[in-house]
Amino acid sequence: MENASRIFIAYSKRAFLTKFNTLHKNCIRKPTKARKVQNLVGEEKNEMVVTPWEVRGKVDYERLIREFGTQPLTMELIQKLAKYTGGLHLQLRRGLFFSHRDLDVVLDLYEKGIKFVLYTGRGPSGPVHLGHLVPWIFTKHLQDHFKTRLYFQMTDDEKFLVKDELELKEATNYAYENALDLIALGFEPENTFIIYDVQDIDLLYDLALEVAKRITYSTARATFGFQESTNIGWVFWPAIQAAPCFIHAKLTGENVPALIPAAIDQDPYWRITRDVAPKLGYYKPAQIHCRLLPGLGVGGKMSTSEPETCIFTIDPPDVVKRKVWNAFTGGKPTVAEQRKMGGDPGICTIFQYFLFMFEEDDGKLAERERRCKAGEILCGECKTELAERINSFLENHKRKREKARNVIDKFHIKR
Numbered sequence: 012m013e014n015a016s017r018i019f020i021a022y023s024k025r026a027f028l029t030k031f032n033t034l035h036k037n038c039i040r041k042p043t044k045a046r047k048v049q050n051l052v053g054e055e056k057n058e059m060v061v062t063p064w065e066v067r068g069k070v071d072y073e074r075l076i077r078e079f080g081t082q083p084l085t086m087e088l089i090q091k092l093a094k095y096t097g098g099l100h101l102q103l104r105r106g107l108f109f110s111h112r113d114l115d116v117v118l119d120l121y122e123k124g125i126k127f128v129l130y131t132g133r134g135p136s137g138p139v140h141l142g143h144l145v146p147w148i149f150t151k152h153l154q155d156h157f158k159t160r161l162y163f164q165m166t167d168d169e170k171f172l173v174k175d176e177l178e179l180k181e182a183t184n185y186a187y188e189n190a191l192d193l194i195a196l197g198f199e200p201e202n203t204f205i206i207y208d209v210q211d212i213d214l215l216y217d218l219a220l221e222v223a224k225r226i227t228y229s230t231a232r233a234t235f236g237f238q239e240s241t242n243i244g245w246v247f248w249p250a251i252q253a254a255p256c257f258i259h260a261k262l263t264g265e266n267v268p269a270l271i272p273a274a275i276d277q278d279p280y281w282r283i284t285r286d287v288a289p290k291l292g293y294y295k296p297a298q299i300h301c302r303l304l305p306g307l308g309v310g311g312k313m314s315t316s317e318p319e320t321c322i323f324t325i326d327p328p329d330v331v332k333r334k335v336w337n338a339f340t341g342g343k344p345t346v347a348e349q350r351k352m353g354g355d356p357g358i359c360t361i362f363q364y365f366l367f368m369f370e371e372d373d374g375k376l377a378e379r380e381r382r383c384k385a386g387e388i389l390c391g392e393c394k395t396e397l398a399e400r401i402n403s404f405l406e407n408h409k410r411k412r413e414k415a416r417n418v419i420d421k422f423h424i425k426r
């Protein structure tokens with residue numbers, strides 16, 4: 012990744028911007044006939060719903076920036092970040108991270124010598140899939156360059172409350188299993204602190220109470236859309252996701268802001284946390300938001316409840332192959348048509364996987380895109396290559412994941 016970043020930064024600014032914009036556009040999935048049909052069948056309307064617990068319809072990221080009231084991640088800000096990270100990470104160059112809150116503030120403070128801590132997390136309701144790894148990989152990149160601590164929250168309590176069928180024991184067990192995936196990415200125990208909510212609630216409870224007391228039911232309902240039938244655990248719970256924003260200050264006495272790399276669907280939590288933070292004497296938590304990563308289904312849907320649309324890190328090679336082979340692409344129905352008219356990488360889930368994780372070389376990615384559109388390459392070729400790349404990544408990941416069992420205790424937050 013680092014190599015690609017360096018090569019990329021060597022481009023002239025104009026070439027850079029053009030490339031950035033095209034790649035950025037490719038991440039924004041255009042509506043297609045196929046998707047429209049699916050939407051008519053699968054959903055009443057293609058209405059966008061994005062909450063921390065539900066994502067439905069075609070996600071319009073620009074609309075989310077407007078409606079959530081976040082800031083677009085500008086080129087200027089990206090370059091400011093790149094000053095510290097020695098180049099642009101693939102996920103920044105390709106627009107996977109696209110929005111933020113107060114990233115500029117955090118960088119300005121950093122310039123003045125005030126550090127920050129990183130905070131992110133995972134709702135352990137099942138095994139980890141490739142989409143989950145993407146923001147964690149970026150978090151590691153930030154941690155390596157800024158030499159900061161990471162607080163990582165495993166919300167077994169949240170998943171237990173919001174998933175009717177999930178037992179508490181199962182969620183707690185997934186929290187442990189999911190932590191292995193995090194550790195496998197190369198985080199170090201010296202500066203990575205995992206908080207398992209159920210086990211570590213004593214560390215969070217006082218902070219959560221301070222937060223909860225300052226949020227009215229009416230604000231929470233407007234933010235999260237609670238219904239009459241919502242259980243009461245769920246109503247209090249957002250205060251627990253807010254707590255780790257301030258845990259560093261509480262444990263060390265060092266009052267620094269938290270920067271949260273996470274998918275945009277988590278933003279409602281930070282909105283309420285940001286309102287409360289100054290009242291408690293803390294910095295407002297800053298965020299850098301990424302897109303919701305596409306799955307292999309029609310319209311790029313990925314969902315743990317539809318296991319064929321996502322690749323889990325524990326999937327064996329033949330399962331990965333099968334899922335990739337069944338993926339929705341931008342290909343034409345026949346070889347002849349594809350040769351003549353070319354494919355559409357803009358709607359292809361396979362291309363998306365190359366884009367966000369499995370082709371680090373920007374030149375090669377652009378060439379793949381060109382060849383697809385020109386009908387020079389068929390879907391089978393891309394699928395074979397992608398399945399191979401995923402499997403070689405996973406072979407390595409699984410090895411590190413197993414090794415992580417020996418050191419997992421070292422990552423548990425200390426009292």
Ligand code: TRP
Pocket residue numbers: 063130131132133134164165166169252271272273274277
């Ligand atoms: N609620 C998140 C989920 O369901 C888990 C989480 C807790 C989280 N704290 C976070 C995610 C901070 C991102 C950043 O996945």
